[in-house]
Amino acid sequence: MKKLNKQKLISYIRLINTSGIGPIGFKKAIEFYGDIDKALSEISKVKEIYPVAKAEEEVLTAEIKHIKIISMEDELYPYNLKQIEDCPPILYALGNTDLLKNDNMLAVVGSRNASISACRLAGKISSELTLKDIIIVSGMARGIDAAAHEGALKAGGNTIAVLGTGIDEIYPKENEELYKEIAKNGLILSEFPFHTKPQASNFPRRNRIVSGLSKGVLVIEAGVNSGSLITAHQALDQGRDVYATPGTPYDGKSAGCNKLLKEGAILVETSDDILENFNFTQVQFTPHQTKESETKDLFEYSLDKSENNSNSAEKSDEYSKLLSLLSDKGENIDDIIRSSNLPPEKVLMMIVELELDNKVVRLPGNKIAKA
Numbered sequence: 159m160k161k162l163n164k165q166k167l168i169s170y171i172r173l174i175n176t177s178g179i180g181p182i183g184f185k186k187a188i189e190f191y192g193d194i195d196k197a198l199s200e201i202s203k204v205k206e207i208y209p210v211a212k213a214e215e216e217v218l219t220a221e222i223k224h225i226k227i228i229s230m231e232d233e234l235y236p237y238n239l240k241q242i243e244d245c246p247p248i249l250y251a252l253g254n255t256d257l258l259k260n261d262n263m264l265a266v267v268g269s270r271n272a273s274i275s276a277c278r279l280a281g282k283i284s285s286e287l288t289l290k291d292i293i294i295v296s297g298m299a300r301g302i303d304a305a306a307h308e309g310a311l312k313a314g315g316n317t318i319a320v321l322g323t324g325i326d327e328i329y330p331k332e333n334e335e336l337y338k339e340i341a342k343n344g345l346i347l348s349e350f351p352f353h354t355k356p357q358a359s360n361f362p363r364r365n366r367i368v369s370g371l372s373k374g375v376l377v378i379e380a381g382v383n384s385g386s387l388i389t390a391h392q393a394l395d396q397g398r399d400v401y402a403t404p405g406t407p408y409d410g411k412s413a414g415c416n417k418l419l420k421e422g423a424i425l426v427e428t429s430d431d432i433l434e435n436f437n438f439t440q441v442q443f444t445p446h447q448t449k450e451s452e453t454k455d456l457f458e459y460s461l462d463k464s465e466n467n468s469n470s471a472e473k474s475d476e477y478s479k480l481l482s483l484l485s486d487k488g489e490n491i492d493d494i495i496r497s498s499n500l501p502p503e504k505v506l507m508m509i510v511e512l513e514l515d516n517k518v519v520r521l522p523g524n525k526i527a528k529a
Contacts, residue, residue: 162229167248168213169194170229174247175208175351176201178516181244186510219352225325226251234258237440242370242396244520246349250325253345257316261440263293264432265368265393267386268302268378269411276302276379276411279403281309283376286429288315292436295320295371297364298333298340302378302386307336310344317344318371322364324354362522365389366396373437374399376426380414387414390423392522399435401426476500480508481528484518488525 162170173194174184179201191197198207220227228234228249236258239245251258266284268276284294284306294310296303298319310317319340323329325348328337340346349367350360365388369375375393377400380386390400402423405412419425424435476498483489483497495505509526512518519529 162231164217166194167227167229168210168217169198170248171213171216171227171351172208172210173198173201175213176205177208178205178513180513180520181246182520183510183513184247216351220250223326224252226255228255228258236371237261238263238372239367239370242366244366245370246367248349250348250350250352251345252325252347253341254316254343255345257293257318257345260291260293260316261373262291262436262438263295263318263372264436265295265372265375265389266302266306266378267296267365267368267375267389268380269384269386270299270301270303271411272301272305272379273411276403277305280305280378281312283378283426283429283432284309284317285313285315287432288313288317290429290433293318295368297322297361297368298329298336298346300330300332304333304336307340307344311339319344319346320364320367320371321346321348321350322360323356324348324350324352326352327355329356359519361385362388366392366522369393369398370396372398373441374401374432374435376401376403376432377415377418377423378403379405379411381410382413382417384414387418388522390418395523399424401432401435403427477508477512480505481512481517484526484528486528488521488523488527491524491526494526 173179173187179187187197187201188194191200201207217227228251230240230245230247234255238261264287266280268280280302288294288310294306294315294317296306296319298304298307298321307317307319317340325346328334337346347367349363365385369389369392375390375398377386377390393400400418400423402415402418403426404419405415407416424431426432480498483494495502498505509518513520516529518526521527
């Protein structure tokens with residue numbers, strides 16, 4: 159496996175940035191057509207493809223800013239991350255990309271409005287773990303994220319920050335110095351194009367990368383509605399270990415951690431609790447296997463009535479029924495399949511088409527919601 163040539167990298171950027179194409183749709187399109195350029199050619203017949211000039215600008219900007227764009231076909235692409243179903247096709251990387259060769263990563267996440275004691279604990283555990291050659295991964299948010307990064311750096315260890323913005327956008331601004339230090343002594347990653355501003359929908363996507371890079375996720379001081387719990391549940395879906403620090407039942411900031419512990423998370427009070435359970439050998443995660451039947455009819459069912467064949471009315475009813483099963487908050491795909499009374503492979507392909515047409519969006523936890 160070698161680094162993509164420039165032209166193929168541009169094709170990668172064009173496909174993943176085409177409206178309605180997410181990481182899963184990206185992989186299914188290539189699997190279905192057998193080649194990314196063939197996929198671009200065929201999809202361009204029904205959708206407007208991300209302009210080649212903009213993709214070329216991304217590559218040029220990366221060269222000017224000394225930022226690497228790493229594709230799934232690159233030897234540098236992290237092993238752990240590649241095992242998850244919705245891994246990003248490309249990553250923008252600033253800093254020491256050699257860190258991606260070390261599979262022993264732990265995500266440390268928690269409240270943005272964390273207590274002083276929780277931040278101190280995050281920093282202490284992160285410092286101690288980096289001395290054992292564990293890379294600390296987090297999202298560079300204020301609070302626990304920042305404390306974890308800082309703890310690793312102060313110990314002379316390694317840390318990776320995953321952004322929910324373009325790699326050239328620092329958010330929050332108060333972490334500008336931290337950003338610079340990580341870029342100098344660690345690694346910054348993003349799947350988003352240059353100049354992407356912070357948006358609420360970006361951060362669950364960022365969180366799946368945080369957990370996907372790691373062998374486990376440590377949650378320190380998180381409420382029941384915290385984004386950190388989303389990260390923890392994503393980690394469980396990805397086959398990773400989940401660790402949590404306990405808190406008093408009367409402290410709302412710890413309610414999420416206590417909930418995770420009730421659900422079976424590993425209780426952590428010191429770094430030794432993690433080291434006792436951490437697997438330093440390469441773990442063979444079982445990736446999601448896409449069955450041939452799930453992709454053979456990828457674009458058979460058109461959403462445009464004028465393009466449908468003699469069964470257009472029936473198909474239109476099927477799409478309407480499928481959409482009626484969805485909510486804004488999201489429904490589990492397995493529940494959708496059961497309620498639709500349609501073959502699973504057909505429902506999966508209808509979802510892909512609806513996603514391509516910006517009718518639905520994928521959410522963490524194998525859920526689909528109305529766009």
